[in-house]
Each structure stands twice: as structure tokens, then as C-alpha cells.
Amino acid sequence: MTRLWNDPADFADEMIAGFVAANARSVRRVPGGVVRSTAVPEGEVAVVIGGGSGHYPAFGGLVGPGLAHGAAMGNLFASPSTQQIVSVARAAHAGGGILFSYGNYAGDVLNFDEAQRRLRAEGIACETVVVTDDIASAPPERAGERRGIAGDLTVFRAAAGAAAAGAPLAEVARVARHANDRTRSFGVAFTGCTLPGAPAPLFTVPEGRMAVGLGIHGEPGIDETGIPSADGLAELLVERVLAERPDDAGIEGRVVPVLNGLGSLKYEELFVVYRRIAELLDDAGVTIVDPHVGEYCTSFDMAGASLTLFWLDDELADLWETPVDTPAYRRGSVDPARTISDAATATTAAPTSDDIRTAAAPAAAPADAASRDAARTVLAAIAVTAATIDRHVDELGRLDSVAGDGDHGIGMQRGATAAIAAARTAVADGAGAGSVLERAGDAWSDRAGGTSGALWGIILRTLGARIGDTGSPTAASVADAVAAAADAVSASGGAQPGDKTMVDALQPFADTLRAETSAGADAAAAWRTAASTATTAAADTAELQARRGRARTHGDHSLGTPDPGAHSLALIVTAVADVLQDAARESERTPS
Known part of the structure; x- marks a missing residue:
């Protein structure tokens, strides 16, 4: 278990501060993560990596000459927010453009893609290569759906080698894709991991058993078997990974093997396993180059290991020789x-994301009296949202741990808490309803990170843009705004009804709200009916098999359990119904 923390909510921020204090020769802190503390040649492509905290040395430990130029570091097991990624990318940019690379998880894809869109709009050239090395998470014909695990290292290093050689952005991206195509990984676990402050591991494995095909976020494996001997584990790993030898690698070939410990296995145990791995690869006619045995992408205190094989060709072999000097990895x-400067590197107390939000918050847009009145109702709705999440945070975490990483409740709580603080400030500034929603959405997505943070940011910002800062919203305009938000969520994440996501509750909610208002119901009554529909729809997700999000890789593990994103949305819209009813009663009592 994880034993040392102060406030679990502060763990990631305090960890980053300590990491920077210990490694100032290599990294300096910027809002959202870290970048190199050493100068980068003008015009060099910046390789920006990232993901949730809890995987050290991924991702901050891989920042330095010869490897990444910056790392966006999210909360524990949660993707960094769009704002964090943009902040790190701007600080890392040296004029040659940005290559984003990260593991293929829904929250990371949502937030990095939005960051890329924003940076491109500013005129900064960006490309993205998503790492998909985990062969357990999807079959070969759907390789693009696979997760990124310890193979992140080989893709990041190849791309950074090309950048250090002066290659332009398009070439660096091509090299990264080529490296990803020639990287395969497979992992196992004997115990789950426990997040700081959590009373129990995210998942458990029965005594004497082993989870097969796990991810790096505490997700349960796709299979379970008895614990083999060290030689038996080596044989399992090599057999699975060699079976997916790249088509262009030939019968024989050169490979960099990476035997990665996930947090609790001792190096001595890994060496015993690697001894047999080396024998098996030699028997298969494979030439071993620069073997790696150690911790490269962990999962807190998880007891487990993964094997990555990186198949070299002449180009990749040359790039692999690029010298590297980072806090956790040197070659x-x-x-x-x-x-860069003593002042710039002495940033263990660097501005936080909260500071950046405060500094960047625009002055309140002009709003008329009706919209300012509506803003107070919006504030009440966000307040009841935060209170509702606080009451259900443990339940939401439990639902998410069935086929995910158990952080949905914590992420929602972080987001809602930030949203209510931003909304109160906006109302005090005289903002209208639309601006209050937009500021709350920005705060939610930035603080929460992850998939839910990105999606709730989209929902609130879309509502705000549609409602605006003039006049009092009507039942019809609210219904139209909710419909637009549902469309924006589907467009962003690609989820459709039936995929077992938030959309399974959001779309019926939007459809019912529009139908009820079209039939003449007032806003409060229509909302309550729509909330009831969303609650039923969320419960019905228990019978669906996940086709999107992190639960997708776990087959029928989530059957019998409702989707946590759909369930939390239903809880929120049900609570907001009371706020709208109270506002309607107050309006009836107040003379026009």
C-alpha cells in the first residue's frame, strides 16, 4: 500500500514539487508539469509527453537532453487537462513545433487533441503520435485501439532522437509512428495498487493467482491464471510478445527488450525472470540490443511486470544511440x-494551475440585469452539483473501480469544487449566466483532468456559449443549449448511445428536455422529467458492454455495473431539478 502522504488531494502537486527540488539540474516547474531546465537549440522540435501521475519515471522523469522536452503531469491516474498541456507545450516550444506523444487513453486523447487544436490556432505547428503497444488490450486488426504502457519509452526516445538530430516536425512524427509500429508489450500483475488515502487496492487478485494483460492504471487484467515460476512467467511473456512480431521485422531481428517492474517487484526478481527471457530470445534467433531491466512505467505499489520488445531497423538503431540524460534515465x-537561468529553475513553488486560471480569467463580459439574475441560478446549480458529488464520491469511485481505475469520484469532486469557486468569483464580478458557465467549465476541466474533466468542461462551456449574457434563458433556449452540449460531447469523444458512457444518459436527457419544452412544459417541469429519463437510462447501462473509454478493454467485467459517468450525470441533473424548481417559485413570488 501507499503509506506516506499529507492530504491525498495534494499528493500529485507535492510530489511534483519534491521531484523538481531534487532534479533542478534537469527540470524546472511550469504550470501543468515540467520542462527542461537546460537550453534547447533554437528551432528544435519539442517532444512533449504526459499522462497521469503515479507512473514514475513516466512522465516527468523522462524529461532532459536526448529525451522529452516537457511533460504534462495530471493528477493521480488522470490525464492532464487541456490547460496544463497547453502551458507545458508553450514553455517547451523552441520554434520547431511540438510533437505530442502519450499512451492511448480516452482522457489523454481528449485533452491532448484539444490542446493541439488551441496551439495550432495560435500558429504553433503540432503533430501527435499516440502509443499503442499493449497487445492485450485489442486484437491486431484493431491495433489502433490498444493502450500505451511501458512501450512509451521506446517511442519517446526514437522521436526525441530524431528531434535532437535536427529533423523537422513531420519527420519526427514519422519516426515516432515507425517506432510505435515496431513496439509490442504485454504485462501481468500479482496484486493491485492502492492510491494515497484509499482504504483498499483498486483491484485484488486471489492468493496464488496472477492477473494477465493488465494496464498501468490498476485496471484488472483480461484473464487470470495461477502464479508460475520465474521461468514460467518469462516463457509466457516472450511467447505472447513474439507472437506479434512486426511483419517487416523478419524471422530474426534486433530487439531492445524492456522488462518493466510495475512498482513492488524487486530488481532481483526481475533479473531472475530476465535471465530466462534472454535465453528464449536467443533460442528464437533474436539479436538482443541494450537490454533494459528495471522500472520505466510503474503503477504505484502494483506487484507486476511487463515485457516490451522494440524491433530495430538501421534507422531506429542509429536513433537509439542518441545520448540521454534525464532524472530517471541515462544512456x-x-x-x-x-x-536557462537560476531564477527560472528555482520554481519548486511555481505558479499552479489555479494561479494561471486566476491570471487568465477575462474581465466579465457585459451582461444585462436579467442575465445577472440568471447567473445566480446557475451558481446555485453548480453549488448543488458540487454538494451532490461530495455525497456520492465514494460510490462513484467504487463503480469506476469495477472496470477502470477508480478515480471518477475523486476527479468529479476536484472538478466540481473548482467550478463552484470559479462561478462564485464570476458572479461577484457581475458576469452573466453564459460567462459563469464558461468560467466554471474552464475551471472544472483544468482541475479535474481526465475524461470526465474534459467532457464536463465541454458541457458547461457549450451551455454558456449558447445561453449567453443577455436576457433570461427560456425553456426552449435551455433545451437547445443542452442538445448542443450533448452533440459536442459525442463529437469530441466519438461515443454514441449504447457504448456505455456518459452519452447513454446525456442524450436521452437532451432529447426528453427538448420534447417536453416543445410540448409546452416550463423549464423546471421539463428538466425534472428529463432527469428521470436520464436516471433510468444510466441504470440501464449496467446491461451494456463497454465499447468506449477505459472499460472497453475489459470485456464483460463491467456487466452488471452502471457506467459511472452516466450515473454521475443522472445524479447531477436530478439535483439541479430542485434548483430550477426553487427559482421558478421565486420568480412567481417576485413582481415583474
């Missing part, structure tokens, strides 16, 4: 680089 000899 070869790197020429000394100029430190």
Missing part, C-alpha cells in the same frame, strides 16, 4: 548544456 554521454 551515453551528453554534452553539458547551459542552464
